[in-house]
Amino acid sequence: MRMSKIKFGLIGSGWRAEFYIRIAKALPERFELTGVLIRSREKGEAFARKFGVNVVQSLDELMKGEPDFVVLSVKRGIVTDYLIDIFKKRIPVLCETPPGETVEALEELWEQANQYNARIQIAEQYFVQPLYAAWLKVIRDGKLGEVSNINLSSLHGYHGVSIIRKFLDAGYENCMIYGKRFSFEVTETYGREGMDLDGKIFSCTRDRLTLEFDHGKVAFFDFSDPAQYHSFIRTRQLTVQGVRGEIDDLTVRYLTSDNVPVTQELNRIDLGKYNNQEWSHNGIMLGEEFVYRNPFANARLNDDEIAVSTCLDRMGEYLATGTDFYSLKEALQDTYISLMMDTALKNPNQEVRTSTRIWAK
Template sequence: MKKIRFGLIGSGWRAEFYIRIAKALPQQFELTKVLIRDKEKGEQFKKLHGVEVVQTVEELEADQPDYVVLAIKRGIISGYLPKLFEKGIPVLCETPPGEDIEALNSVWKAYEKYQAKIQIAEQYFAQPLYAAWEKVIKEGKIGRVENINISALHGYHGASIIRRFLNAGFENVVIYGKRFWFDVTETYGRDGMIFDGEVFQCSRERLTLEFDNGTVAYFDFSDPAQYHSFIRTRQLTVQGVRGEIDDMTIRYLTEENIPVTQELNRIDLGVYGNQEWAHYGIMLGEEFLYKNPFKNARFNDDEIAVATCMLKMGEYVKTGQEFYSLREALQDMYISLKMDEALANPNKEIRTETQIWAK
């Protein structure tokens, strides 16, 4: 298989994912250069990560990468994209592609003007557990899905999984709810476990989303504790006509209407004496719902998902097969903005309207 060559714009926490993945899978990915406009910052980044750093898009483009990953601060992504579109550079863009409705519309107009090649690195659908859950839905095990309760992801990430699992497409939606505040003890951060017992106030966002196709989502997220906590965990329930996903438990009816209850079984190598260290897959009974496409790669779930986006981006550049289009990303961010509006207006019904990318 031909190696995927990509350039990178950005130097933050998320940009480092792409560097780690390229180093871990040199047979599949090659990082050409990293664009950092600040020369001094670029020199420090070069020494720290052992990568080639340039200061201009033209220098990045000179190596003719298959595509460029745009992983910069949220507020300036929408201003950067038209410049890449104009040059005809395929872009894998980190989320979100804009921070307000004006920016979203501007990006879409630039995309149409230049007939740009772009996909969005919204990775959660490609994480092992979410991919396994989606396989259960797509196989029809639980029948037609009618509602979802998700307490796992914030904003546009949550909107993405909600629309995907409900098959809501670009249906308009009524949103209402409220934000609450509760005390919680700190237990974990990006640098590891915390034992000082510090208590801080954490928001809890509770929203109901009623889509025009009759499906309903119950959104529940605690910010910032839920992503980094040992005492605030993830929960997901998806109910269909013939069964439900209840986090790690799957309940469904056979063709003879016999009720079956099974647990998802995660297979990780390198546990309890095994010599490897990698995620292998997720099973339901005798069936693999998900297999890690990167055999023996020492990745966490988010790195697996990002690497999957990188792989799918390479396929998109060659074949045009989309995996998370700009239209989808704009819709998810638009719904996220409307969710914020609903939280700012407690219990008031906020309705979306069909936007230019959804027509």
């Protein structure tokens, strides 16, 4: 049974850490933020005034609030040291950031986690975002038959790898990676602060990579950084092909049991549009069937906040039942493949092969 109300402490003060504050305030009946750890007293005092939260300067102080677990949301370069300290103190942790910058760091973290029997999950949110969760449901319902390939143009690095491995059911298969980085000009349209109408043009990289897995499945990875996350003129694209159908972004084509071809559109159901007085995301339908229902249906959360809320909720279930939702092992594999993709980009069109690491043996 999941605990009735989840209490968590937060380590970090960046853009992503703010998600957890908004979620706790939007869903007070589900989540309670007990405190925020910011080492700098001056920065912490300003943060406390801005967000109306309790700020402390040490991990021991943070634990006085008796959280069920801590959320670690700090820069990638310092996350490993933080995690090992948390492991040693036997504190359950939901880690927001990929846990290392080198293969050696990933392996060291795996060994430390095992040594201290760490209770850890990673807040990889995209597979529980509404649209990605709907796509995954279509695949797992078998509408496409055995899936053979995916073209993903929406997510960078380890986020993209996570979706690729889940949608292809690739497990810990090794793969051959090759590709190239390009650069193109694009006009700025918006960023984290909102719309940008200045018409500024900047150079944007575009990474094109092929991942050939040992079991024969193939992923085509395509990402433009930073335009694809923040642009009105660069958007996401996804194609997943199986022996009996395909997903083509919001269109799903498949065969019935009688081999009759069917074409349907994913239909997003939102409240609060066109004179409706509420505002919230309700779910996504394919024909008459819901392929995704928002577990926080009445809360005013965007898609990424819904996904992060889901990670918090599943962390509670993990502590209550021991059931992983996105384990350290999964995160290490996704981060490792992402690092190998970086290696391939540094060696254009040369094949780079992954190998089985200690967490996958």
